[in-house]
Amino acid sequence: MVCWLPAASYVIVRGYATLATQAHHSTTRRDFIFVATGAVGAVGAAAVVWPLINQLNPDASTLALASIEFDLAAIPEGQSVTITWRGLPVFVRHRTPAEIEEARSVPLSELKDPQTDEERTKEGHAQWLIMVANCTHLGCVPIGDSGDFDGWFCPCHGSHYDTAGRIRQGPAPTNLVVPPYQFISDTLVQIG
Amino acid sequence: MSEHSTYVPGNAAEKWLDERLPVARFAKEHLMDFPTPKNLNYWWTFGAILVMCLGVQIVTGIILAMHYTPNVNLAFDSVEHIRRDVNGGRIIQATHAVGASMFFAALYIHIFRNLFFGSYKAPREILYILGVIIFILTMAAAFMGYVLPWGQMSFWGATVITNIFSAIPVVGESLLQLLRGGFAVGNPTLNRFFSLHYLLPFVIAALVALHIWALHVPGNNNPIGVDVKSTRDTVPFHPYYTLKDLYAMVLFMIPFAWFIFFAPDILGHPDNYIQANSQVTPTHIVPEWYLLPFYTILRAVDFNILFINSQLGGVIAMGMSMVALLVVPWLDTARVRSGLFRPIFKWFYVLFLINFIGLTYLGAQPAEGIYVTLAKVCTAYYFIHFFVVLPVLSRIEKPLPLPTSISESVLGKAHA
Numbered sequence: 001m002v003c004w005l006p007a008a009s010y011v012i013v014r015g016y017a018t019l020a021t022q023a024h025h026s027t028t029r030r031d032f033i034f035v036a037t038g039a040v041g042a043v044g045a046a047a048v049v050w051p052l053i054n055q056l057n058p059d060a061s062t063l064a065l066a067s068i069e070f071d072l073a074a075i076p077e078g079q080s081v082t083i084t085w086r087g088l089p090v091f092v093r094h095r096t097p098a099e100i101e102e103a104r105s106v107p108l109s110e111l112k113d114p115q116t117d118e119e120r121t122k123e124g125h126a127q128w129l130i131m132v133a134n135c136t137h138l139g140c141v142p143i144g145d146s147g148d149f150d151g152w153f154c155p156c157h158g159s160h161y162d163t164a165g166r167i168r169q170g171p172a173p174t175n176l177v178v179p180p181y182q183f184i185s186d187t188l189v190q191i192g
Numbered sequence: 193m194s195e196h197s198t199y200v201p202g203n204a205a206e207k208w209l210d211e212r213l214p215v216a217r218f219a220k221e222h223l224m225d226f227p228t229p230k231n232l233n234y235w236w237t238f239g240a241i242l243v244m245c246l247g248v249q250i251v252t253g254i255i256l257a258m259h260y261t262p263n264v265n266l267a268f269d270s271v272e273h274i275r276r277d278v279n280g281g282r283i284i285q286a287t288h289a290v291g292a293s294m295f296f297a298a299l300y301i302h303i304f305r306n307l308f309f310g311s312y313k314a315p316r317e318i319l320y321i322l323g324v325i326i327f328i329l330t331m332a333a334a335f336m337g338y339v340l341p342w343g344q345m346s347f348w349g350a351t352v353i354t355n356i357f358s359a360i361p362v363v364g365e366s367l368l369q370l371l372r373g374g375f376a377v378g379n380p381t382l383n384r385f386f387s388l389h390y391l392l393p394f395v396i397a398a399l400v401a402l403h404i405w406a407l408h409v410p411g412n413n414n415p416i417g418v419d420v421k422s423t424r425d426t427v428p429f430h431p432y433y434t435l436k437d438l439y440a441m442v443l444f445m446i447p448f449a450w451f452i453f454f455a456p457d458i459l460g461h462p463d464n465y466i467q468a469n470s471q472v473t474p475t476h477i478v479p480e481w482y483l484l485p486f487y488t489i490l491r492a493v494d495f496n497i498l499f500i501n502s503q504l505g506g507v508i509a510m511g512m513s514m515v516a517l518l519v520v521p522w523l524d525t526a527r528v529r530s531g532l533f534r535p536i537f538k539w540f541y542v543l544f545l546i547n548f549i550g551l552t553y554l555g556a557q558p559a560e561g562i563y564v565t566l567a568k569v570c571t572a573y574y575f576i577h578f579f580v581v582l583p584v585l586s587r588i589e590k591p592l593p594l595p596t597s598i599s600e601s602v603l604g605k606a607h608a
Contacts, residue, residue, distance in 0.1 A: 053370070056370050056371070056373055056384065057369060057370050057373065058369055058372075058373055058374045058375065058380075059373065059380065062373070062374045062375070062378075062380070082471050084470070084471070086374075086375040086376065087374055087375050087376035087378050087470065088375055088376045088470075089470060089471045112496075133471075134351075134376075136503070137355075137502075137503055138351070138352040138353075138355040138356065138503075139351040139352060139354075139355040140348060140351065140352065140473040140477060141471065141472060141473040142473075143473075143475075154473075155473060155474075155475045155476055155477070155558075156348075156352060156473065156477045156559075157491045157494070157559045158494070158558070158559035158560055158564070170494055170559075171491060171493065171494035171502045171503065171506060171559075172502070172503070173496075173501035173502050173503040173504070174501075
C-alpha cells in the first residue's frame with residue numbers, strides 16, 4: 001500500500017501529462033474524464049484501505065471490559081491496592097490525613113501540571129485516591145510509598161509523584177490520570 | 193552495468209537461457225566480475241557479514257515460528273518448550289537471540305566505518321540513506337522480536353516504546369490504541385508484533401537488494417576515498433573479495449559461536465525470565481544494548497521546552513537523532529571523503545565515537561544523580577557533532593594531500 005499509492009498517482013499524473021501534450025487544446029473532455037476516473041479510483045482505494053487499518057483498533061471483546069465495580073471496604077488506611085481496569089493497572093489508595101494535608105498544602109505554582117487535591121478526588125471521599133497506575137511518561141507502573149514527595153516513584157525514567165499523584169519532578173508531562181469513576185455507596189465504586 | 197560484462201554462454205542451454213532471462217549474466221557481472229577497489233581493508237567486509245546475519249536470522253526465525261505460540265498465556269512457555277524440548281532447539285533459539293546482538297554489532301561497525309571514510313558523500317547518498325533506513329527497520333524488527341518471549345522486559349519494553357506514539361499531539365492516544373489493539377499492551381499486541389516480526393526481515397532483504405544495487409552503480413568507496421581511475425585500481429570481486437569476505441565471516445563466527453554455546457543469555461536480561469505481568473514494572477527497565485544510545489536520548493529530555501512538553505521533547509530528540517544520520521551527506525560538505533586525510537575531523541570522529549559509547553553506557557544506568565546530567569551532555573554533543581562540528585569542519589579544515597590514485601597509494605609512486 002505504501003508503495004503502490006505513490007506509484008499509481010505517478011502513473012495517473014504522467015498519463016495526464018501525456019494526454020495534455022497530445023491535445024492541442026488546453027483542456028478537453030477527455031482530460032476531464034481521465035482526471036475524474038483517477039479521483040474515483042483514489043477514493044475507492046482509500047475506502048478499501050480503511051478496514052484494513054481499522055482492524056488494528058481495540059476489538060469488541062476488549063471494549064466489553066470498559067466498566068468495573070470495586071469494593072473499597074477491605075483496604076485499611078495507609079495502604080493501596082492495584083486492580084485491573086481495561087487491562088490497565090489502577091491504584092486505589094486509602095490515604096492518611098497526613099498525606100491529604102501534605103497534598104493540600106502545596107501551592108499550585110510549584111506544580112508542573114497544576115491541579116488541586118480536590119480536583120483529583122471526589123467530594124466527601126478525600127481519603128480515596130484512584131488513578132491509572134501508568135506513569136504518564138512512557139507507561140511504567142510507579143512504585144508506591146517512595147520518591148522525593150512521599151507518593152510514587154517511576155523506576156523507568158525517574159519521575160516523582162506526590163501524595164495526590166501529581167507530577168513533581170522528572171520527565172513525565174502530566175499527573176497520573178484519574179479515570180472516570182463514581183461512588184455507588186460509601187465503599188463501592190464503579191470505574192469506567 | 194553491462195559494460196563490465198564478459199559473460200559468454202558456455203553451451204546451447206546457457207545461450208538459450210541468456211536470451212530469455214539473463215540471470216547467469218547478471219550473476220557473473222555483479223557477483224564475480226564486478227570491479228572492486230583493490231585497497232579495501234577488513235572494515236569493508238561487514239557488508240557481507242551483515243548479509244550473512246540477515247540470512248541466519250531469517251532461517252532460524254522461520255524454524256522458531258514452527259514451534260512458537262503467539263498467545264499471552266502460551267508464549268512464555270512455548271519459548272521454554274523450544275529451549276528444552278525441541279530437538280536442537282536450545283541452539284537454534286540461542287542463535288536467533290544472540291544473532292540479533294551480533295547483527296547490531298556488525299551494523300554499528302558498518303555504520304562507523306562509513307562515517308569515518310566518508311562513504312556517504314556524493315555519489316553514494318542514496319546508497320547511504322537506504323542503509324540508514326535498513327538500520328531503523330532492523331531496530332523495529334529487533335524490538336518486536338524481543339516482545340515475543342513475553343517476559344517482563346518484553347512486556348514493559350513494548351509498553352514504553354508504544355507509549356512513545358502517545359506523545360504525538362491530538363491523535364496520539366487514538367494512535368496508541370490502534371497500535372496496541374487495546375487500552376494496554378495485550379494479546380492483540382503480541383499477535384500483531386509476531387506477524388510484523390515475520391514480515392519485516394523480508395522487507396529488509398528487499399531494501400538490502402536496493403542497497404546493493406545502489407552500491408553497484410558508483411561502485412565501492414575505499415579507504416583513501418579517491419575515485420577509481422583505471423582498471424589498474426580494481427580487482428574482480430571474485431575470487432578476491434568473495435574469499436576475503438568469507439574469511440572475515442569465519443572470524444566473525446568465532447565470538448558468535450562462543451555466545452551461542454557458552455553464554456546464550458549473557459546479552460539478555462534476567463527479568464525476561466519472569467513472565468509478563470501488567471501490574472508490576474521491573475525496578476530497572478533497560479532495552480537491549482543495541483538500542484541504548486537512542487534510549488538515552490529519549491529520556492535525556494526531562495524538561496519542557498516552550499510549548500513542547502518533556503515527553504514529546506524526548507520523542508522529538510530521538511527522532512532527530514535518526515534524521516541527523518539521514519542528512520549527514522548534506523551536513524558534511526568537505527570534498528575529501530576519507531578521515532585519513534582530514535587531520536581535525538579524525539579527532540572529532542574519535543570524540544563522537546567515545547560520546548556514542550557513553551550514550552550506550554548511560555542508557556543502562558538508572559535515571560538518577562550524575563547519570564542524568566551526563567546523559568544530557570552526551571545527547572547535546574551527539575547533535576553538536578552533526579549540526580555544528582561537521583558543517584564547520586567542512587569549511588575551515590585543510591585536508592592532507594591525497595594520493596593521485598588507488599594504485600599509487602598501494603604500490604608507492606614509483607610503480608604507479
